[in-house]
Amino acid sequence: MAAAEVRAAELSAAAVAGDRRALARLLTAVENRTPVAEAALRTLYPQAGRAHLVGITGPPGSGKSTLVAALIAEVRKADRPVAVVAVDPSSPITGGAILGDRVRMQAYAGDRDVFIRSMAARGHAGGLASTTGAACAVLDAAGFDLILIETVGTGQSEVEVASSADTTVVLEAPEMGDEIQAIKAGLLEVADLVVVNKGDRPGAQRTAAQLRAMLVALPAVGANPDAADRPRPKRPEVLITTAATGAGVPELLVALDRHRAAGHAAAASGGANGARLARADAQVRAVLAERVADRLRDPALAGEAAATLRAVADHELDPFAAADRLLAAIGREGHR
């Protein structure tokens, strides 16, 4: 472990000082969940938390990568550094992946304030890789003030990005559905901003109008005093962009900055930052789950874990009793 800590300290210091190769290597360690990654994250996490994390999600082919490329161009006009984490799916059969988001983002090769990293989801459902949050923390600590997280092409319910980002942008393409699609539960509910991309296509205005009617014009839940404690649906702004030409992208960046400022204002006035709490919850739960799995692989417990699984497979034990038994065993073994 000592060697890993030394390597982690080297890479972290270099990455924070602006060494892009060290940053890239650190991200690989994070993706591969090596001991170097854990040691590095322990030192880098306190330095992170400054960046604005923007999730960009939507169906395959709706223009996420093209919109990210257009946003990079817009952000660079203001000379702000920007990082991108673009996730594509891994094959459930071979584990391989085609990471093709970068195709649209190759115009920034000479610009060291643009850092683009592709990630394979590696079997994680929900639209991201299990290590995407940790990768963002590393980029954040390395000084990127804006981080765009592009999810895999999503369907109706991959909402994980909302707990990984400060601001969630849901992309829609024109004519992808009617008002009923717009009021279905799921992805659209977690949007802070809804963007109808391909705004030059017929139907873009109509799609945006339908989304506005269904998402924005709802009566506020809080108007009913009985419902004051209930979680409230968001009322996202609906914008139209044509990412391929850049039309509407300056307005989108303004809306993103406005949402960020609103989050800061809420935090400053003592309100809980819901997005950040949700992120902390997701991160800690993920590490807890990994820790439990690691403990069960311990030689001291592996035998009991295997026997318990066999008992469940044979229907001699139910999964709940099995989980309780293993948790008790971990408690008995105490801290390593």
Add this chain to the structure above:
Amino acid sequence: MTDRPIKVLIAKPGLDGHDRGAKVLARGLRDEGFEVVYTGLRQTPEMIATAALQEDVDVVGLSILSGAHMTLLPRICELLRAEELHDVLVTAGGIIPDDDVPALTEAGVSAVFGPGTTIGEVAAFLRANVRQRD
């Protein structure tokens, strides 16, 4: 986890528009369990070196059919070395005359895969020659 996927960049430097081979190879390597970053057509050497750096790939695979390989491939190898990516394997495919291979090898290209090479051969070469990492 030592059994991590090998990460490969597939890029087409230069101006020819024949990307079928690169796409077929990308797809084939996916099926072999590789993580393939595909950057597509008309890439400058600088774009390729930047992508290799940021993605921290193990392999840079270059497809070129324009005849400009003697200019572009050594330039890419030079840029990768300038970024201290000494342990990244560089391979090439496309239409490259046998007579040019020794000079390309000298420049830093580890293998040239001509027409008729199977995906399995490429995958086997990459697995056997890729760097070992932490």
